[in-house]
Amino acid sequence: xxxxxxxxxxxxxxxxxxxxxxxxxxxxxxxxxxxxxxxxxxxxxxxxxxxxxxxxxxxxxxxxxxxxxxxxxxxxxxxxxxxxxxxxxxxxxxxxxxxxxxxxxxxxxxxxxxxxxxxxxxxx
Amino acid sequence: xxxxxxxxxxxxxxxxxxxxxxxxxxxxxxxxxxxxxxxxxxxxxxxxxxxxxxxxxxxxxxxxxxxxxxxxxxxxxxxxxxxxxxxxxxxxxxxxxxxxxxxxxxxxxxxxxxxxxxxxxxxxxxxxxxxxxxxxxxxxxxxxxxxxxxxxxxxxxxxxxxxxxxxxxxxxxxxxxxxxxxxxxxxxxxxxxxxxxxxxxxxxxxxxxxxxxxxxxxxxx
Numbered sequence: 029x030x031x032x033x034x035x036x037x038x039x040x041x042x043x044x045x046x047x048x049x050x051x052x053x054x055x056x057x058x059x060x061x062x063x064x065x066x067x068x069x070x071x072x073x074x075x076x077x078x079x080x081x082x083x084x085x086x087x088x089x090x091x092x093x094x095x096x097x098x099x100x101x102x103x104x105x106x107x108x109x110x111x112x113x114x115x116x117x118x119x120x121x122x123x124x125x126x127x128x129x130x131x132x133x134x135x136x137x138x139x140x141x142x143x144x145x146x147x148x149x150x151x152x
Numbered sequence: 153x154x155x156x157x158x159x160x161x162x163x164x165x166x167x168x169x170x171x172x173x174x175x176x177x178x179x180x181x182x183x184x185x186x187x188x189x190x191x192x193x194x195x196x197x198x199x200x201x202x203x204x205x206x207x208x209x210x211x212x213x214x215x216x217x218x219x220x221x222x223x224x225x226x227x228x229x230x231x232x233x234x235x236x237x238x239x240x241x242x243x244x245x246x247x248x249x250x251x252x253x254x255x256x257x258x259x260x261x262x263x264x265x266x267x268x269x270x271x272x273x274x275x276x277x278x279x280x281x282x283x284x285x286x287x288x289x290x291x292x293x294x295x296x297x298x299x300x301x302x303x304x305x306x307x308x309x310x311x312x313x314x315x316x317x318x319x320x321x322x323x324x325x326x327x328x329x330x331x332x333x334x335x336x337x338x339x340x341x342x343x344x345x346x347x348x349x350x351x352x353x354x355x356x357x358x359x360x361x362x363x364x365x366x367x368x369x370x371x372x373x
Contacts, residue, residue, distance in 0.1 A: 046361055051318060053299045058203025059315050061259065063252040065237075065245040071200060072248075081199040084215050090187040090194070090222075097223045 160188045164240065165247045172229035186226045197221055197251055204259065208315065217262070221255040228254065260319055264334055295364070302363035309342055310356035317353050 054060045055067055062068045075081070087093060158181065160168060171185030201214040201221070209217070237246050303311065316338055320330050330353075335346035342349070 043357070043361075047357060049295075049299060050303070050314070050357060050360055053296065053303055054315065054318055056296075057303075058200070058206075060318055061200055061204050061252045061256045063249050063256060065242070065249050068245045068248045068252065072196065075196070075199045081195075081202050083195055083198055087194055087198060087215055087218060090190040091183075093190070093219050093222065094183065094186070097219060 158184045160185055163188070165189060165192065165243055166232070166234055169225075169229040169232050169247075172226055175226075182226075186222070189225070190222050193248060193251060194218065194222070196248055197255065200252065201255060201259075208312070209262065213262075217255060217259060220258050221251055224254050224258065225251060256319065260334075263316060263319060264331065264337060298364045298367055299360070301367075302360040305363055306356055306359060310352055310359070312342070313338065313349060313352045314356050317349075 051060065055062060056070070056074065058071065058074070062071045086096070160171070163171070163185070168185040168189045172182050172189070175182035198214060198218040201217040205213045205217060232247070232250050234243060234246055237243050306314070316334070317330050320334060330350070332346065335349045338349050339346045342352075344352070
């Protein structure tokens with residue numbers, strides 16, 4: 029078998045310099061996030077010269093953004109399995125097996141449901 | 153939640169970041185500092201996120217990316233390094249470059265398809281390091297025009313491959329290599345194989361080069 033051609037070799041130094049030029053062209057198009065001062069400066073100038081991107085409503089109020097973010101993180105945490113039998117999944121599993129649900133668990137389920145309903149009403 | 157009695161509008165970005173790091177001691181000052189910082193930079197960051205994700209992420213993508221960038225900046229405020237820059241304009245550029253790194257990290261996670269992108273850690277070392285100021289040789293405007301034409305001439309698929317892979321393979325930066333799972337994800341999107349993605353990338357770059365060379369040769373010949 030003959031030797032493979034050089035077609036698939038890693039780029040040479042010259043090619044790397046060319047890649048840098050393409051990279052800069054992509055930066056100028058806004059296709060790459062500027063991460064050095066000179067690129068930020070260029071992006072600012074391009075954005076100032078171009079059509080102004082209107083900020084969507086949900087981003088206008090910093091406090092609303094902060095609130096939204098902490099709510100979504102709280103949701104992520106609340107989805108983590110708890111240590112004991114009190115997770116909804118385990119409660120459902122107990123119910124599916126047809127076993128009697130202990131009074132304290134039933135009580136807890138009712139409280140959770142009421143709290144969720146209250147929250148939904150408050151949100152409205 | 154806003155503390156109207158506080159006016160931090162005269163503080164530098166760097167001082168605002170310091171206030172944010174003190175959130176354990178005084179949450180309302182830290183939140184107000186963050187809000188002021190947010191107001192100064194949100195338009196720029198949203199503009200950047202909007203341009204970079206166009207055609208790649210869904211409509212809400214840029215807003216989510218911008219919001220998450222600021223939240224992450226709050227959490228990582230202590231990692232900002234001014235690199236010795238003190239003048240307000242220079243500091244603004246440095247802060248935005250730092251925010252760009254944060255946005256880039258989150259964007260890379262999103263592209264990798266990580267559902268837990270909200271919770272992934274940002275590489276602290278990378279954020280703390282002073283940005284490398286890598287720039288290529290100055291290109292003439294005629295050359296830039298040709299380069300633009302050549303990029304426009306690429307198929308959408310090749311443009312897409314270059315756009316995504318450049319998020320990982322930035323000339324002059326350390327530790328870069330297209331992660332396998334990104335190549336796999338891209339391959340899935342474009343109904344091809346990961347090997348083909350790497351080949352497509354090389355071929356796209358070669359195509360751009362050849363386009364320019366053929367135009368330059370034709371002129372000089």
